[in-house]
Amino acid sequence: MVRFKSSFEGSVSDTGKRFVFWPCDVVKHCSSIINTVIYFFLFLSFLLISPSVVFAQSNPLSDTILLPDVVITGLQISGSQPAFERKLDTLSLHSMRSTGLADLLSQHSGVFVKSYGPGALSTVSLRGTSASHTLVLWNDFPVNAPMLGQVDFSQVPVFFIDQVGVLWGSASSSKRAGGLGGTVSLENTMRLNQGFKLDFCQTAGSYGTFGSYATVDFSNKKVQFRSRIFRKSSQNDFEYENTASLPRAMMKQEDASYLDYGFMQEMYFSNRLGNFSFVSWNQWNSRNLPPIMTNIERGGDPEEYQNDRFHRNVLSYLNAWETGKIEVKAASFIENQQYFLRTTGSGIPAETVTLIDSKNRLESLFGQVKLTESIQKNLSVFGRIQWNRDKVVSNNYNDTKTRTQSSFSMGAIWHIMPVLSSELTLNQDRVDDENLGMNPAFTIHYTLSSKQNLKLSAGINKNYRLPSMNDLYWYPGGNVLLQPENGLTTDLAIQWITQKGNFRTETDLNFFFSAINDWIQWRPTEYRYWEPLNIARVFARGMEFHFRTEGKISDVTVSMAGNYIFTVTTDESQVAKLENSSGRQLIYIPRHHANMFLSAGFKGYYSNYTLSVTGRRTTTPNGEEMYTGVLPAYVLHNVSIGKKIRHFDAEIKVNNLFNKSYQAVLWRAMPGRNTEILLRYQL
């Protein structure tokens, strides 16, 4: 359960619900941001002067050209993506700039998104695992909240992200430990020599939804400054059929309004000493929490909301020379969360009979140094140190809790033959004073046919995930004796690219098998509270199919992409066998899900179409035996049409085109057909 704190004050609207006027808050918290930045610079200074960091080799040649960083996770066939990583194309990102990352991923990637409603909690899971098994990295550092271990993707605006990648298997564990299902990588990228750019976008949609997005960007040969700011709000009072209350009726969603705003500041410097960058992401989220469909007639005038505020700063340095490069990065993340619930009683005057005001403050510091060197023409090696410290102050814990992790990695990429290459990464990790042992990752790539661009890749890796701070310290129930979950994953990938006429088609087929031991589950105790235990032994296996094709039909540019994922995830532990749940698909993980994206452009006109299919899911381990235990499959269609005229761009979107009534989570209302108008000015 997420508990939130926010120290900022909000005004009370006419309806008594809490909202925040954002400019005041920005000013109020400037001092805390400045403090963060100062602390952060001191921390980076420490890293820079640390004797363990080898700078002697970083003397660049004067004619060295510094290119944007590229993570190489495998031998690439011409133009293809790395075997165990897929970057979302810019067209997809562009078409979803006014949405949250959850919508982008559900329509354009193979990850499964579990959404509690528009503007509400959205989590993603990869390859049959849970949301906490998805590691989310922003510019290489995890944004998974240490308390719960997962990320709310509805709070990540696509507008703030330049590049989104999904990594799995050995590509995921080679980057950082923790992503037993995989990693979602979010990046901001430097673009020099672009001059002055201005981009403003205004959206207005159904249910009182408004969004404003602005970017100011200046760059020359050596520097880039980019500022982005956004504000999105919605009354979110959509109509839906309440099938969970008798008699069934059409109803309006209540108490679901939300307001998100934030700004991102980026500074990039490039000179003969290397590339320096500073990226600061600051965001405020405030949302009311509606009751589930069965509870809409409850008394007590419940008031329930959550506020979230975070400041994330990353400072990095990159220097490359003829045979290698060094990267030094440091980050500071501060997050305040508040969850609030109040119910009033029947007395006169009405008194508060339920009050939960849960406040948490999370502080994380990160450091990372990575050195890469080609020691032979066909062999490069790297070494990496990662360090981070989490601190949580919560009124749900007995006292302040901290945790320190460190990881030492070494690896090599060996191009054995022109058609054969392999990668090996060895990670030695520690948490506080405990040694977590060696976690290796190995991948091999073989090009079967360079003519037809056909490549085969196989990988195996060992990975682990630490218990979340809530698992360890929540009061009551937290279990300090929990062990990390550990997993072994094997992957097989086949990639091929074909070119037929104007059309280029990229196709991937992946098979995976993961075994995760000591999977943590919360269980009831005889003391009326629940306790997490290392119980489950989960096997997740399946396949992913991805294709992308693009080309031209006379003057029409056409692009099409699709994903289909088949996943079987079962708990095969002794406890599951005793409880007769062994062999059953884990809850809220569909066996099948798929999506497709189609885009066409013609003389300034453009149109995008997405289709997403979510298979049936169980909501309890005995789901198949209960009416409420199975959520039926659903298909959603979204379409948009737009026109570009000089600096202006106008677009209209229709979501849930066929007005499908559906639930992604049991008894959480979802909107029917809704529209959004978008106007954009670019200079």
Added chain:
Amino acid sequence: MKKLFYLLFAMLFIQSCSIDDDDPEPIFPKGLGKGFYVVNQGGFTAGNASLSFFNYDTAKMTNNVFYKLNNAPLGDVAQSMTFVGDYAYIVINNSGLIYIIDAQSGYFLNKIVGLTSPRYYLPIDNQKAYISDFIDKGITVVNPNNLQIQGVIQTGKSTENMVLIGTKVFAANWSQYNQTGLNNTVQVIDAAMDKLVDSIQVVKEPNSMVVDKNNKLWVLCSGGYMNEEIPAIHCINPDNLEIIKTIYFAGNELSPEHLTINGTGDTLYYLDNYSVYRMTINDTQLPAEAFIPAGNRFYFTMGVDPNNSQIVVTDAGNYVQNGHIYRFTPAGVMIDSAQVGIIPGFIGYN
């Protein structure tokens, strides 16, 4: 272009193939028959409470009865069930409402809404019923004819189990969640005046109450959430509100619950350490041995059929999967068992 046409056709095909909600199974043509209901709580905020019905003639348990008949879920955390004539009142705690169904057929009839955290429904007369509340510090008075809330009897504490003896309603103050008032009392309400008139101090956490054949009130107290006091059973004279006798359990670590009485009002049953214990109303000591030992099960709640004295105990398992019920003869010999819904927490006899 031809390919695009095929593609669009395929999309429309997918749309047409989308799976709609399952249709409910055929309803019961002759009603549910003679038997008992099992009220399955479901998970908190999961909205998966359900109703099961066991038919004595067919010896068959039917699950999801409410959904099958009414094409809607029971709600979020079903707490209890009370029968009044042909009607059954099912209290849905976290949905803040009471569903009224036809007790024989199981069909939805109506509902009482706007409750904060209702726990039990107690009919007083044709014009009035009381509803206890886990959070609100008062008992809601409702008119069963128009289902409107008439008012709230301010008790200053949350209330749980209620019984009516004569014109007095006895309400157990079981919970201290978010409360400053102590949870070691049974409050007395004048049902004619709808007014709190007295209270009886008992051991902490009075969790269940029954009335015996002599019209004496029996109260089982578990001793407190943190085992602060030694659990006890009190026998109370409802006329003068004096405690006739108190029988203490062996130690603080015990947490007895679910005091139940048979149809003739002379034998008491309760659960302690997951086992079923039985004693007569004349006993002055607790039974030394369990009447139905738990074995490797974890009995969660129980019921005794007032007509045939058969005993039904439930096992909630791991609280996220379907639970089970176990049926025993009056002598404690197991007859059969059946799977029910998630957290079977109440047995309802009409």
